[in-house]
Amino acid sequence: MSMKFFVIIFLFLLGFFVNTLSYRIPRYDKYDGCARIHDEYVTTGTNFFDYEDVKDCYESFPFDNEIAFQTIETLNTLFDGFYSFLYKAKEPPPRGLDYRPMDLLVQLKHLLRKHYDTLFQFMDSVRKLIFELKDAHTSFVTNCFSSFIFYSNVTLYSIVTEDVTHIDGRRAIKAISEFPSFISKDPGVRFNVAIDINYPGVTFFTRVDLPKTPSITYTLKCNNHVKCVKRNWKAIGIQEILDNFNNSETYFNNICKNSTLNYKLLSDKIIKIKDAHKNVYDIKSSKDITLLYEIVDFISFFKKQDFGVVKIMSENVPLNNTVAIEIIKGFQALVVLDLSDNIGGFVVISNFINLLLFPNTKTFYDMDIRITKQLNPVLQGLVNVSEMVSAKNFKKFQYVGNLIGNNVLIRGGVKEHYSNRFILADPYDYKDLISQHLITPLPWKSADLIVLTNSLCGSSCALIAEGASEVNNVTTVAVGGFVDTPLSYASCQGGIAIDSTVIFNIISKLNLQNNTIMPKPFILGAKLNIPSSEFYSMKYSDKLLEYLYRPADFRLFYNDQSFRDRSILWSQAAALIGKNSKHILDD
Ligand SMILES: *[C@@H]1O[C@H](CO)[C@@H](O)[C@H](O)[C@H]1NC(C)=O
Ligand SMILES: *[C@@H]1O[C@H](CO)[C@@H](O)[C@H](O)[C@H]1NC(C)=O
Ligand SMILES: *[C@@H]1O[C@H](CO)[C@@H](O)[C@H](O)[C@H]1NC(C)=O
Ligand SMILES: *[C@@H]1O[C@H](CO)[C@@H](O)[C@H](O)[C@H]1NC(C)=O
Ligand SMILES: *[C@@H]1O[C@H](CO)[C@@H](O)[C@H](O)[C@H]1NC(C)=O
Ligand SMILES: *[C@@H]1O[C@H](CO)[C@@H](O)[C@H](O)[C@H]1NC(C)=O
Ligand SMILES: *[C@@H]1O[C@H](CO)[C@@H](O)[C@H](O)[C@H]1NC(C)=O
Numbered sequence: 011m012s013m014k015f016f017v018i019i020f021l022f023l024l025g026f027f028v029n030t031l032s033y034r035i036p037r038y039d040k041y042d043g044c045a046r047i048h049d050e051y052v053t054t055g056t057n058f059f060d061y062e063d064v065k066d067c068y069e070s071f072p073f074d075n076e077i078a079f080q081t082i083e084t085l086n087t088l089f090d091g092f093y094s095f096l097y098k099a100k101e102p103p104p105r106g107l108d109y110r111p112m113d114l115l116v117q118l119k120h121l122l123r124k125h126y127d128t129l130f131q132f133m134d135s136v137r138k139l140i141f142e143l144k145d146a147h148t149s150f151v152t153n154c155f156s157s158f159i160f161y162s163n164v165t166l167y168s169i170v171t172e173d174v175t176h177i178d179g180r181r182a183i184k185a186i187s188e189f190p191s192f193i194s195k196d197p198g199v200r201f202n203v204a205i206d207i208n209y210p211g212v213t214f215f216t217r218v219d220l221p222k223t224p225s226i227t228y229t230l231k232c233n234n235h236v237k238c239v240k241r242n243w244k245a246i247g248i249q250e251i252l253d254n255f256n257n258s259e260t261y262f263n264n265i266c267k268n269s270t271l272n273y274k275l276l277s278d279k280i281i282k283i284k285d286a287h288k289n290v291y292d293i294k295s296s297k298d299i300t301l302l303y304e305i306v307d308f309i310s311f312f313k314k315q316d317f318g319v320v321k322i323m324s325e326n327v328p329l330n331n332t333v334a335i336e337i338i339k340g341f342q343a344l345v346v347l348d349l350s351d352n353i354g355g356f357v358v359i360s361n362f363i364n365l366l367l368f369p370n371t372k373t374f375y376d377m378d379i380r381i382t383k384q385l386n387p388v389l390q391g392l393v394n395v396s397e398m399v400s401a402k403n404f405k406k407f408q409y410v411g412n413l414i415g416n417n418v419l420i421r422g423g424v425k426e427h428y429s430n431r432f433i434l435a436d437p438y439d440y441k442d443l444i445s446q447h448l449i450t451p452l453p454w455k456s457a458d459l460i461v462l463t464n465s466l467c468g469s470s471c472a473l474i475a476e477g478a479s480e481v482n483n484v485t486t487v488a489v490g491g492f493v494d495t496p497l498s499y500a501s502c503q504g505g506i507a508i509d510s511t512v513i514f515n516i517i518s519k520l521n522l523q524n525n526t527i528m529p530k531p532f533i534l535g536a537k538l539n540i541p542s543s544e545f546y547s548m549k550y551s552d553k554l555l556e557y558l559y560r561p562a563d564f565r566l567f568y569n570d571q572s573f574r575d576r577s578i579l580w581s582q583a584a585a586l587i588g589k590n591s592k593h594i595l596d597d
Contacts, residue, residue: 043062043066043069044256047063050063058246059158060244060245061245067261068130068154068155071130071154073127073129073131076533077132078126078132081132081136082136084529084530085538088540090384091385091527092508093540093541094505096114097422099111100113100422101421101557105559106559106561107559108195109142110142112142114140114143121135121139129154133154136150137149137150138190140192142192144192144194145504145541148538149192153266153268154262154534157247157265158218159211159279159280160217160220160243160244160245161210161244162216162241163215163244174229174231176228176229177229183201186201186204186214187201187204194498196465196559198490198492198495201491202465206351206464206466209466225242226240228241248279251265267534293321296575296576299313300312302343303339308326312580314577317580318344319345319347319577320348322348324354324355325355325356325471325474326355334443335447337363338444339447342448344367344454345454345458346583346584347460347461347474349500352463352471353468354471355469355470356470358434360477361374363477365444366448367459367478367482368481369441369444373477373548375545375546376548377506378431379393379413379428380427380429381426381429382426382427384528387525389410389414391516391520392512398432400432404433407432415429456478456484457588459485460487460584461478461484461485462487462489463487464488465488465490465501466501469502469503473545476500479499479560485563485587487562487564487566488566489565489566491565496565497561499560503545503556504545504555506541506542508539510537566582566583
C-alpha cells in the first residue's frame with residue numbers, strides 16, 4: 011500500500027469511469043474538425059494535425075447543463091472531503107508567493123452561473139480555476155480535451171539573454187509569465203518551467219492545453235537586426251486515440267466517455283518529445299567530467315575537477331537493500347548536490363537520502379491529514395497505519411484511531427479536524443545498513459555542501475532540499491527565474507497526492523458508493539489529483555511547507571554555454587561553497 015506515499019506531479023493519466031449519459035451532439039456534421047482529423051489520419055498516416063481541426067473538434071460539443079452540474083458536484087465533494095489545503099487556500103499568500111486566495115467550493119459553484127456555448131469552454135474554466143491554486147499536486151484533466159499535444163518546435167532559452175524581445179507583440183518575459191502554469195506558487199519557478207524543455211506538456215512551447223491562436227510570432231533581435239519568426243501550432247495525436255473516432259459523435263462516445271482509455275500512451279508520447287530535445291544538452295557529453303557511477307534515471311555520481319557531484323533526477327525508485335547500498339557507496343564524494351528538473355517520486359527515498367546525509371539530525375517531515383466526514387470512513391483504505399510512526403513519540407500506530415486523534419486547527423477562518431502528526435516508518439529500517447556501509451565519520455560537513463537546483467525540485471525532491479537547507483544550513487543556489495527577484499530553490503513541497511480514481515476505487519471496494527456524502531464518479535472521463543496529506547516545516551513547526559517561501563541563498567543564470575553544458579553550473583556552484591550569502595530571512 012505504500013503507493014499512497016508516491017509523489018509525482020505531472021499527470022496525464024486519466025480516469026476510468028463508466029457512465030450512462032445520453033448526451034446528443036446536435037451539431038453533427040460530417041466535415042467537423044474531428045472528421046477532418048480522421049480523414050487526414052487515414053489518408054496520409056500522419057500524427058501531426060492542424061490546430062484549427064483540433065480546435066473545431068474540441069468545440070463541436072455544445073454546453074450541457076447536466077454535465078456541468080454533475081461535474082461540479084463531483085469536484086466539490088472531492089475537494090471538500092479530500093483536499094488538505096481546502097481552507098488554507100483561502101488565506102492570502104505570504105510575501106514572495108503568488109496565487110489567488112479563494113473559497114474553492116464557492117468559486118466552483120459560481121462557475122455554474124456563467125454562460126458557455128461549448129462544453130470545452132466550461133471544462134476549460136473549471137481547469138483554469140483549479141490552476142489558480144498554483145498547487146502542482148492539484149490538477150483536473152478530462153479525456154475529451156487532453157487528446158492532443160500542441161507543439162511549436164521552439165526552444166527558447168535565449169529569452170534569458172534577451173534575444174527574443176517580443177512574443178505576439180508583447181514583451182517576451184511578460185508573455186511567458188502569463189502562461190497559466192500551476193506548477194508552483196513562486197512566479198519565478200513558473201517562469202522556469204514554462205521554458206524548460208524537460209517538461210513538454212506543461213510548457214509555453216509544448217502543451218496539452220489548447221492554445222488561443224493558431225500560431226505565435228516571435229520577434230528576435232540579433233546584431234541589431236530585428237526578425238520575426240512565425241510558428242504554427244501542430245497538434246500531435248496518438249494512434250490509440252486516432253483509431254477510435256471518425257467524427258465528433260464517435261469522438262464523444264469513444265473518447266470523451268471512454269472508461270478504459272489509456273492516457274499513459276499520451277504521457278509516453280510526451281516523453282518521446284522530451285527525448286528528441288535531449289541532445290540539446292546531454293550532461294555526459296561534457297568534456298571535463300567523469301561519471302563514477304549511476305542508477306539510470308535516478309541518481310548519478312560525477313567527478314569534475316577536484317569536486318564531486320551527485321545528481322538526483324527523481325525519487326522514482328522503490329527502495330530496497332541493494333539500491334540503498336549502491337546509493338551509500340556513491341555518496342562518498344559529495345560536494346554539489348544537483349537537484350534540478352526533479353519532480354519527485356517516493357517520499358521514502360527522500361527520507362533515506364536525508365538520513366544518509368545528516369544522520370545526526372531529524373530530517374523526516376511531520377505530516378498530517380485533514381479529517382472529514384467523507385475521508386473518515388475510507389481512511390483505512392487510503393493509508394496503511396502500520397507504515398506510520400507518531401511524530402510525537404516515534405511509536406508505530408496500532409489502529410486508525412491512533413492516526414485520527416482529536417486535533418482542531420483554524421485555517422482560513424474555518425475550524426477543522428486534523429489527524430495526529432505522523433512520519434513514515436520505513437527509513438528507520440535502513441539506519442543499520444547505513445552505519446554498516448558508510449565511511450565514518452562522514453567525509454563532509456554541511457558547510458562543505460551546496461544544493462543546486464533550477465527551482466524545479468518538486469515534491470519529494472523538495473524534501474531533500476529542505477532537509478539540507480532548513481535543518482542543516484546547507485547553502486542553496488537556484489538557476490534562472492526573474493532578474494532582481496529571489497527564486498525558490500524548491501517547489502511544491504506540500505503534500506502527498508492521490509487521484510480521484512484511487513478514491514472511487516476505495517469507495518466502491520468498501521461498498522460506500524450509495525452513501526450520499528460520498529463523491530459520485532465523474533460523468534465524463536476525467537481525473538482530479540489532490541494532496542490529502544500535508545508536510546510541516548521543521549524550523550517552524552506550525553507552518554505548512556507548501557505555503558512557505560524559501561528563496562535560494564545564491565542565484566545563477568544560464569548563458570549560451572551553461573544552457574548546453576549544465577556541468578558549468580556545477581563549477582559555478584562549487585565556487586560558492588563557503589561564501590557568505592546575504593541570507594534572506596523567512597517570514
Ligand atoms: C501495511 O504495512 C505493513 C508494514 O509495512 C505491511 O506488513 C502490510 O502488509 C501492509 N498492509 C497492507 C494492507 O498493505
Ligand atoms: C523542428 O524544426 C527544425 C529546424 O527548424 C526542423 O529540422 C525539424 O524537422 C522540426 N521538427 C518538427 C517535428 O517539426
Ligand atoms: C465511424 O465509426 C463508427 C463506430 O465507431 C462506425 O459505425 C462507422 O461505420 C464509421 N464510419 C465511417 C465512415 O468510417
Ligand atoms: C476506449 O479506448 C480504447 C483505446 O485506449 C479502445 O480500445 C476502446 O475501444 C475504447 N472504448 C470505447 C467504448 O470506444
Ligand atoms: C532492488 O530494486 C532494484 C531496482 O528497482 C531491482 O533491480 C532489484 O532487483 C531489487 N533487488 C531486490 C533484492 O529486490
Ligand atoms: C543551523 O543554524 C541555526 C541558526 O544559526 C543553528 O541554531 C543550528 O544549530 C544550525 N544547525 C546545524 C545542523 O548546524
Ligand atoms: C446502490 O444502489 C443501487 C441502485 O439503487 C443498487 O442497485 C445497488 O445494489 C446499491 N449498492 C450497494 C452497495 O448498496
